[in-house]
Amino acid sequence: MIRIYHTSDLHDHRGIVPRLKALRRAAPGLLFDCGDSLRGSQTVYYRNEPIAAELDAAGYDAQAVGNREFHYVFAALRARAERMRHPLVCSNLVDTKGRPLPFARSLRFEVPAEGDAAVRVHVLGLLVMQYDTNSIWESMFGWRFLEPTGVVEEYAREVGEREMLVVLSHLGLDRDRELASRMPRIDVVLGGHSHDTLETPERAGDVPIVHAGPYGRFASRSEFAYEPDRGRFALTGFALVPLLAGP
Secondary structure, three states, X not given: OEEEEEXXXXXXXXXXXXXXXXXXXXXXXXXXXXXXXXXXXXXXXOOOOHHHHHHHHHOOOEEEOXXXXXXXXXXXXXXXXXXXXXXXXXXXXXXXXXXXXXXXXOEEEEEEEOOEEEEEEEXXXXXXXXXXXXXXXXXXXXXXXXXXXXXXXXXXXXXXXOOEEEEEXXXXXXXXXXXXXXXXXXXXXXXXXXXXXXXXXXXXXXXXXEEEOOOOOEEEEEEEEEEOOOOEEEEEEEEEEEOOOOO
């Protein structure tokens, strides 16, 4: 069984560490964030982002680059990444100027599975496109945004039969539905950006879509088991777990 926790769109709402640590002590699992944890933005840069220390203290395994982590200026995004001890992942963003990326294009985790060998979990991050390919902004800043579905389709060819493919999406719920319907090889889409809270996962075909909502009010807890007859991991348990009180 594979267990995954996820948050998104924290927007510098702090105080999540004790609850997340307690959850993972009681029921260990991977912990991901789908972006927009910071108070800065694509154009506004703060040298101090207090939420970054909380994410590290909570023990996040990875975080997708949201439009709050992204910055048009390469050095600003690099500086943000350097202040985080956990890895950032973004699969549909490349640099046309050949500079070393301050984030991973994909990540892989070897996760012990109960009563079985370790499971390889592939993790992709998808950022909502900020401008069109070959636009004047691309020429100016060097960032090129790739169409998300094509990126996932290409990577999915490398994923083995008994391996999980997890997408940390900062595309919004509507785009997540489109992506999941077109890419049935995805085992789960963990989403954010649109600030939707889904009490139960939606499904596009066989692909579950999970949105835990903004501001640290909830974390999602999803559990998966491999089904040999279907050749994929199925969602077998789910809960929205309160982290912070509203609003």
